[in-house]
Amino acid sequence: MPGLDFDPIERAGQLWEEHVGPADSMRLATSLMRVHQLLLAELDAAVKPLGITFARFEVLRLLSFSSRGSLPLSKIGQRLMVHPTSVTNVIDRLAADGLVNRTVDAVDRRRVLASLTADGRRVLDAATEALTAIDFGLRSLPAGQQREAYELLRVLRTPDFEG
Amino acid sequence: MPGLDFDPIERAGQLWEEHVGPADSMRLATSLMRVHQLLLAELDAAVKPLGITFARFEVLRLLSFSSRGSLPLSKIGQRLMVHPTSVTNVIDRLAADGLVNRTVDAVDRRRVLASLTADGRRVLDAATEALTAIDFGLRSLPAGQQREAYELLRVLRTPDFEG
DNA sequence: GTCCAATACTCTGACATCCTACTAAATTTT
């Protein structure tokens, strides 16, 4: 890095972003990492008083939207795009806290069905309220730009679809 | 990415997102979570043959841009916006693999300085090449939209500044 | 009908992250 008249250390964070070859993609990738870290920290903090994390909130929310009131773990994994072991992990903790029930599917005994308990419903409602109150950690972004960002990211969520 | 299944028929899970009340912010928040998961998995896979993770790549990259060739751990934490213990963790693993050196700062003996080894430099170069080859997992997003997304997310990365 | 492949989940281990202390060193106060 030749010819710098300011402290290179203090500027390194910005420097690589502006000088390195594949600047745009690297910038966006690292930016997504940072935003995720900050956002998740804020969302976790918002629901922490209720004894859950944002990951658990997402599971509870998913269960509340299932028509039968229950979902096989594999389905939860597909929806949240997480590994089967992650689902088992989170469901175990939710069950230990009495927020969900686990039952073996009578039709296909390989399956485990998770469903909300009354407590789970209460916690979900309170968490939804808490998260809505902080605008899901996105109040610094105007509503219109939230939509834009959502549309831009849509393609990245569906890697192998429609080009 | 085994365990991830994108059956379009089952994607009804995303439908509700468009019907619920505080739709925009919740949609964007969950979208960011999914994109992060998918992106990180792809980036980790790209550098896995080199024996590192994307988190370690970010640390190596940061060290390579420091003028003195070393950085105190606290500075690394600030740049990557992660907890001090996370830095200690990653540096420990990098040092165990011989990719960085740890030395106590002679000026301020509270500080620990991390610096790249020759091996670390080699791994960093190879990782940069591997990540560039896959466009940092963002090839499905056109360059112009990558810039747009970056600009939109900027505000979320700097919650305290309004620059 | 039996055997085999696919599916659903669990178990163990690795990783990165956070939080709450805690120690050591430097800086500020008094």
Added chain:
DNA sequence: AAAATTTAGTAGGATGTCAGAGTATTGGAC
């Protein structure tokens, strides 16, 4: 100069994530 405070890093524990291996169940091939 001594004490209090701040700063840098570490230790231990929890969480969520993934990968690999293993068990149980189902469903298809023969």
